[in-house]
Amino acid sequence: xxxxxxxxxxxxxxxxxxxYHHLGLLPEPPRLANGYRExxxxxxxxxxxxxxxxELGLTLDELRDALxxxxxxxxxxxxxxxxxxLAREQEALAIRRERVAALLAEADLRPxxxxxxxxxxxxxxxxxGGSKIATLDRELFGLMGTVAEPGDRARVAELMRPxxxxxxxxxxxxxxxxxxxxxxxxxxxxxxxxxxxxxxxxFPDEIAAIIVANLGAAPAALRPEGHAPEGAAGGRxxxxxxxxxxxxxxxxxxxxIVLILKERE
Numbered sequence: 001x002x003x004x005x006x007x008x009x010x011x012x013x014x015x016x017x018x019x020y021h022h023l024g025l026l027p028e029p030p031r032l033a034n035g036y037r038e039x040x041x042x043x044x045x046x047x048x049x050x051x052x053x054x055e056l057g058l059t060l061d062e063l064r065d066a067l068x069x070x071x072x073x074x075x076x077x078x079x080x081x082x083x084x085x086l087a088r089e090q091e092a093l094a095i096r097r098e099r100v101a102a103l104l105a106e107a108d109l110r111p112x113x114x115x116x117x118x119x120x121x122x123x124x125x126x127x128x129g130g131s132k133i134a135t136l137d138r139e140l141f142g143l144m145g146t147v148a149e150p151g152d153r154a155r156v157a158e159l160m161r162p163x164x165x166x167x168x169x170x171x172x173x174x175x176x177x178x179x180x181x182x183x184x185x186x187x188x189x190x191x192x193x194x195x196x197x198x199x200x201x202x203f204p205d206e207i208a209a210i211i212v213a214n215l216g217a218a219p220a221a222l223r224p225e226g227h228a229p230e231g232a233a234g235g236r237x238x239x240x241x242x243x244x245x246x247x248x249x250x251x252x253x254x255x256x257i258v259l260i261l262k263e264r265e
Contacts, residue, residue: 001038001039001040001044002036002037002038002039003017003018003039005039006039006043006044006047009044010047010051011051012047012051016051017047020047020050023060025050025063025064025067026043026046026047026050027043027046029043045082046067048082049067049082050063050067052082052085052086053067053085131173131176131177131179131180132180133179133246133250134173134176136242136245136246137176159204159206159210162204163202171202172202175195175198175199175202178191178195178198179195179199179250179253182195182247182249182250182253183247183250184247185247185249185250186247186248186249187249187251187252189249189252192249192252192253192256193256195253196253196254196256196257196260197256197260199253199257200257200260200261200264203257203261205264208261208264211258214230215227215258216228216230217230218258219239219240219243220240221243221251221255222239222243222251222255222258223258224258224262
């Protein structure tokens with residue numbers, strides 16, 4: 001078949017075929033006596049694979065590496081791998097559709113809700129109850145759900161699930177409102193210690209252990225003495241940005257919670 005027939009068969013332009021030849025991604029077949037290239041079925045399979053890999057967003061070097069693996073392999077192996085690529089893409093699309101469906105089911109659909117399915121479910125069940133601090137918490141979880149790795153998102157959602165039970169949610173909302181009452185208060189406010197103790201008591205041991213193990217990633221204002229910054233700065237920046245929204249008394253509550261959890265461990 002000629003280049004136009006090959007291009008039509010795979011759904012690309014003849015210019016694209018020539019471009020792939022130029023980049024060395026698609027071998028050029030031998031020319032006939034009349035000077036035209038003669039393509040066969042294997043060329044169509046190779047072109048389809050180049051096109052699909054390019055659509056997946058591979059870099060030029062990655063494309064070359066992937067295609068180099070195909071040299072000398074049986075046609076059936078190449079087709080099976082192409083089919084596996086398509087199956088993975090189909091699975092990814094199905095996950096995206098689940099996420100869209102979950103968001104469409106939300107009564108209050110806002111741009112801030114664009115998080116993973118696990119996180120969206122958790123945030124839906126964690127009502128802010130009109131609390132400013134609870135709203136900040138939800139926004140922080142929403143940010144985490146946008147940038148964290150899938151495994152980390154699922155883990156956080158699972159750990160926070162007990163807080164979405166009706167009784168636990170009612171206790172949390174009462175504590176959030178006590179925190180709200182500290183807006184504008186100073187670090188020495190007499191309500192700080194009791195509120196910090198009550199809040200710390202709500203943390204299950206597993207969550208407390210994770211917090212203590214990651215104190216190096218906490219904002220400077222919350223890190224106990226002797227804990228140097230550790231890990232990527234991104235997590236600290238989130239926390240520091242959130243602390244700017246709080247009063248000195250509210251920040252002191254969170255600092256004392258960290259100390260209580262550290263002593264518990």
